[in-house]
Amino acid sequence: MAHRVLIVDDDPSNHAALDRILSREGYAVLHASSGREAMELFRENDVDLVLTDLKMPGMTGLDLLKAIRTVREDVEVVVMTAYGTVETAVEAMKDGAYDFVTKPLSRLELVTCLRKALERRSLHRENASLKAELERSGQAAVVGRSPAMRALLAEVDQVAPSDATVLLSGESGTGKGHVARLLHRLSRRHSHKMLTVNCAALPEQLLESELFGYERGAFTGATQRKEGRFDLARGGTLFLDEITEMNPATQVKLLRVLQEGEYERVGGTETIVADVRVIAASNRNIEEDVAAGRFRKDLFYRLNVIRLHIPALRDRDDDVSLLAQHFLERYAAKNGKRLRGFTAEALDALDAWSWPGNVRELENAIERAVVLSRDATIGLYDLPPAVRGGEGKKRLTFEVGTPLKHVERRMIEETLVQTGGDKTLAATLLGITARTIYRREAEWALESEHGASAAAVDDDV
Numbered sequence: 001m002a003h004r005v006l007i008v009d010d011d012p013s014n015h016a017a018l019d020r021i022l023s024r025e026g027y028a029v030l031h032a033s034s035g036r037e038a039m040e041l042f043r044e045n046d047v048d049l050v051l052t053d054l055k056m057p058g059m060t061g062l063d064l065l066k067a068i069r070t071v072r073e074d075v076e077v078v079v080m081t082a083y084g085t086v087e088t089a090v091e092a093m094k095d096g097a098y099d100f101v102t103k104p105l106s107r108l109e110l111v112t113c114l115r116k117a118l119e120r121r122s123l124h125r126e127n128a129s130l131k132a133e134l135e136r137s138g139q140a141a142v143v144g145r146s147p148a149m150r151a152l153l154a155e156v157d158q159v160a161p162s163d164a165t166v167l168l169s170g171e172s173g174t175g176k177g178h179v180a181r182l183l184h185r186l187s188r189r190h191s192h193k194m195l196t197v198n199c200a201a202l203p204e205q206l207l208e209s210e211l212f213g214y215e216r217g218a219f220t221g222a223t224q225r226k227e228g229r230f231d232l233a234r235g236g237t238l239f240l241d242e243i244t245e246m247n248p249a250t251q252v253k254l255l256r257v258l259q260e261g262e263y264e265r266v267g268g269t270e271t272i273v274a275d276v277r278v279i280a281a282s283n284r285n286i287e288e289d290v291a292a293g294r295f296r297k298d299l300f301y302r303l304n305v306i307r308l309h310i311p312a313l314r315d316r317d318d319d320v321s322l323l324a325q326h327f328l329e330r331y332a333a334k335n336g337k338r339l340r341g342f343t344a345e346a347l348d349a350l351d352a353w354s355w356p357g358n359v360r361e362l363e364n365a366i367e368r369a370v371v372l373s374r375d376a377t378i379g380l381y382d383l384p385p386a387v388r389g390g391e392g393k394k395r396l397t398f399e400v401g402t403p404l405k406h407v408e409r410r411m412i413e414e415t416l417v418q419t420g421g422d423k424t425l426a427a428t429l430l431g432i433t434a435r436t437i438y439r440r441e442a443e444w445a446l447e448s449e450h451g452a453s454a455a456a457v458d459d460d461v
Helices: 012-024 035-044 061-071 083-094 107-140 147-159 176-185 204-212 248-260 286-291 297-303 317-334 344-352 358-372 385-389 404-418 423-430 434-460
Strands: 004-008 028-032 049-053 076-081 099-102 166-169 194-198 237-241 277-282 306-309
Touching (some): 004 012, 004 035, 012 107, 035 049, 035 061, 061 083, 076 107, 147 423, 176 237, 317 344, 344 358
Parallel strands (some): 004 049, 166 277, 194 237
């Protein structure tokens, strides 16, 4: 399909000359004699490039450029100017024009300029398409079909559009960073940056200046102002990983940001308004740190507005093979290998292993297997020795012949422990209703009462 070029000029003779040149080059041409007419055509047609004169009565070429940029940013604009107004053309380039050509126009110069402008537009479109694809694949990286993951992803969908602070909990390697990125991608701030700070990776004396920045002369070596992560993530999301490793002084400053929405750079007096959504994460029991005085209780309450728990892989049995296939496809493509899947023995071994290192351990195991595999499928002996060797295997929780009602009670009670007593979340994880849990608890209480009564009767006898 031919590129569509909109020519904007108040001189009819220029239209005729430009039409001949562009038509011979295979472009579809639209004509407008004023900026206002150009905007009408621009809104009604899928225009790829605008070629406009700078000096026109009414709406000038600069005015038209600004108007086009407010409607669509992916259209290239080339301006035509006389030798005496080159400075104005340079200003137009600062406002977003691709380039300018001077009158009288050279056919070769014009055609070359338009071709390069359209090539840049095609490149921008391709990059946008790739970015969208990466966004989609990145979102799909939070893989899971188990009840635990379905419940988590449902919460993410509900929470992401808000600006509420989110606290992610879960063991190391469960994918808290992936969930944080998914929250950002699904938020209203997705067009801005998401920055990550690992609070455990920075020395205590550097963490504060890394987060809030510093002014020149704030300390030895501070030769100029440096913006912090709260500055750089403005309008976007700041992910604070391993938040429990944050030192007390920095905890105080972070509390102020969350409470009052403002901060100062280290060594500075200017109060800066924060425009950042905070997501925090820890693989430790943060309540224990609060109880021990290692983490501020008031900061914990500010961070714990929304709590999302990332389940361990051993609690996601349905997801092991799904994740394994996902990682196989990723690393096969990365290493230029054509692999179909796993042998039955390999899948059995993957399902049987307890995965103490969680999803991160599984990913590393599959990457290793892809690299070492010599066949079209991943076999048992492509897996790490520990995974195929039988150590750390999952054990049956119940003996064969255990009454079903006892199995049900144990599952409900253990799930309630994992959810901190949250019956609604436990019901979601188990695929039942919260009413069922309340009913079962009432039945168990009744059974306990009957058991106690029977025991009392026996004692009397």
